[in-house]
Amino acid sequence: MESTTLKQYGLLIDHQWVETEEAMAVVNKSNQEDYAKISVASKTHVDEAVTSAKKALENDWGPYDRYKVLSKTSALLLENKEEIAQIITAEVGKPIKDARVEVERAALTLEISAEEAKRIHGEGVPVESAPGSENRLAFTIKSPVGVVAAITPFNVPLNLVCHKIGPALAAGNSVVLKPAEVTPICSLKLVELLLEAGLPHGRLQYVTGDGAVIGEAFLAHPDVNMLTFTGSPRVGELLKSKAGMKKVSLELGNNSATVVHSDADLEKASSLVVQKSFNSAGQVCISVQRVFVHKEVEAQFLSLVKEKTEQLVTGDPFDDQTDVGPLIRLSEAERVEEWINEALHEGAELVTGGKRDGAYVQPTILKNVTSSMKVCKKEVFGPVFSIETYDDENEVIKKVNDSDYGLQAGLFTSSLSFAMKAAKKIHVGGVIVNDASMYRADHMPYGGVKMSGSGKEGPKYAIEEMMEEKIIVFNL
Numbered sequence: 440m441e442s443t444t445l446k447q448y449g450l451l452i453d454h455q456w457v458e459t460e461e462a463m464a465v466v467n468k469s470n471q472e473d474y475a476k477i478s479v480a481s482k483t484h485v486d487e488a489v490t491s492a493k494k495a496l497e498n499d500w501g502p503y504d505r506y507k508v509l510s511k512t513s514a515l516l517l518e519n520k521e522e523i524a525q526i527i528t529a530e531v532g533k534p535i536k537d538a539r540v541e542v543e544r545a546a547l548t549l550e551i552s553a554e555e556a557k558r559i560h561g562e563g564v565p566v567e568s569a570p571g572s573e574n575r576l577a578f579t580i581k582s583p584v585g586v587v588a589a590i591t592p593f594n595v596p597l598n599l600v601c602h603k604i605g606p607a608l609a610a611g612n613s614v615v616l617k618p619a620e621v622t623p624i625c626s627l628k629l630v631e632l633l634l635e636a637g638l639p640h641g642r643l644q645y646v647t648g649d650g651a652v653i654g655e656a657f658l659a660h661p662d663v664n665m666l667t668f669t670g671s672p673r674v675g676e677l678l679k680s681k682a683g684m685k686k687v688s689l690e691l692g693n694n695s696a697t698v699v700h701s702d703a704d705l706e707k708a709s710s711l712v713v714q715k716s717f718n719s720a721g722q723v724c725i726s727v728q729r730v731f732v733h734k735e736v737e738a739q740f741l742s743l744v745k746e747k748t749e750q751l752v753t754g755d756p757f758d759d760q761t762d763v764g765p766l767i768r769l770s771e772a773e774r775v776e777e778w779i780n781e782a783l784h785e786g787a788e789l790v791t792g793g794k795r796d797g798a799y800v801q802p803t804i805l806k807n808v809t810s811s812m813k814v815c816k817k818e819v820f821g822p823v824f825s826i827e828t829y830d831d832e833n834e835v836i837k838k839v840n841d842s843d844y845g846l847q848a849g850l851f852t853s854s855l856s857f858a859m860k861a862a863k864k865i866h867v868g869g870v871i872v873n874d875a876s877m878y879r880a881d882h883m884p885y886g887g888v889k890m891s892g893s894g895k896e897g898p899k900y901a902i903e904e905m906m907e908e909k910i911i912v913f914n915l
């Protein structure tokens with residue numbers, strides 16, 4: 440489509456949509472054609488947005504009113520599910536059946552946030568139990584941190600925005616949101632629905648454009664009280680290094696491990712590993728990447744995962760039958776292909792897949808890998824998982840922990856003692872027993888350790904991080 444005929448979306452600054460002269464194209468990943476344009480925010484735009492966000496805090500907005508706006512927006516998301524799912528599929532390349540699920544999850548995340556808005560409270564503190572404090576009364580109160588700057592990734596462009604906006608607004612903050620420039624339109628639709636639901640003036644600002652420019656402006660502005668970032672470890676580490684005294688929450692990458700023990704239900708394990716390695720073409724932070732299989736069941740497990748993988752449908756993400764769509768960029772698909780070939784050159788063996796067609800990469804399984812190969816050591820963020828075998832429980836725990844990351848891990852076993860031993864010793868933010876690493880209920884605490892980040896999301900937990908607690912002591 441001619442760029443002159445493409446619709447250009449604006450920035451939301453001080454409750455006004457502002458179109459900039461400079462624009463960025465948004466590409467439909469299913470056909471690599473431009474399908475929309477977004478405005479490009481300058482530092483001045485960001486400064487204006489932060490000023491408006493801070494001014495909005497002067498107007499009271501109570502918990503029940505926050506509940507009503509978030510709950511109404513959740514309902515509006517579901518009313519517009521198909522339109523928004525189609526947008527997600529266009530801008531991410533995510534199969535339509537998975538995009539529909541994302542809209543449902545996003546609505547649930549906002550509903551959970553709405554409910555949590557009604558449950559924010561401090562606590563009584565028994566200072567009187569301290570000698571000399573017999574006549575004192577103490578309790579805490581919680582207040583919003585103020586202006587929350589939120590930066591989000593391309594792969595789950597609606598629900599992960601809801602995981603930031605929902606808790607931030609539920610806690611009484613104002614938000615300046617910068618979505619991924621390659622998948623911004625679905626979150627713009629969310630912003631429109633929040634305004635329709637009655638979001639007060641200035642409580643949400645929406646800026647699009649170059650991540651580095653906007654990120655720099657966020658960190659430089661004294662009135663940004665917190666930065667919440669979800670994205671690559673590279674950018675997360677950069678932002679944290681420049682954040683100074685600002686609160687920072689980081690949800691970063693992973694090379695998720697899943698263990699299949701000798702006593703595992705192999706039919707269940709093979710189905711879930713295949714489903715949760717190739718969902719979204721592997722572009723999920725907790726997708727299965729490193730599979731450790733006990734040597735006694737390797738042959739059977741390999742046969743099962745090969746068969747199930749070769750049944751997957753790779754193709755047009757708008758087709759209801761498609762399981763695996765394109766990667767976000769041609770360059771990413773080329774990188775994944777390069778890593779596969781590098782592993783094969785270094786001695787890995789191909790079980791299935793391995794080929795690329797444009798931005799599409801076949802679901803790929805490698806075996807006889809070593810932990811030093813990129814497909815094991817780094818975050819592939821593509822439709823590839825590798826299989827290593829192990830002999831005993833302590834060995835596999837050590838292998839799982841041999842990683843710079845620590846977001847989530849999966850473990851298939853029928854042994855309660857091994858499950859608990861591994862759950863305690865594996866150094867990650869979450870261990871999923873009898874499922875693969877890629878499991879998340881949107882109300883559970885979610886976040887990693889090491890290079891996977893710091894801080895927890897899930898509305899109840901994100902709200903805690905987006906508030907400040909103050910103790911008040913009365914000397915009666």
Ligand SMILES: NC(=O)c1ccc[n+]([C@@H]2O[C@H](COP(=O)([O-])OP(=O)(O)OC[C@H]3O[C@@H](n4cnc5c(N)ncnc54)[C@H](O)[C@@H]3O)[C@@H](O)[C@H]2O)c1
Pocket residue numbers: 590591592593594595599617618619620649650651652653654655669670671672674675677678690691692693723724818820846891892
């Ligand atoms: N832990 C989680 O919850 C979680 C969830 C989704 C994705 N991720 C991770 O995100 C990554 C994939 O997403 P991505 O490719 O969008 O990540 P990315 O880091 O390239 O981009 C994420 C966001 O940061 C912005 N950005 C880029 N450079 C920046 C800079 N210098 N300063 C400020 N902002 C900047 C981008 O515009 C985008 O909005 C993977 O590593 C994945 O594991 C983690």
Ligand SMILES: O=C[C@H](O)CS(=O)(=O)O
Pocket residue numbers: 594595598722723724725878879
């Ligand atoms: O990509 C990582 C996401 O956090 C996984 S989920 O979509 O939130 O389950």
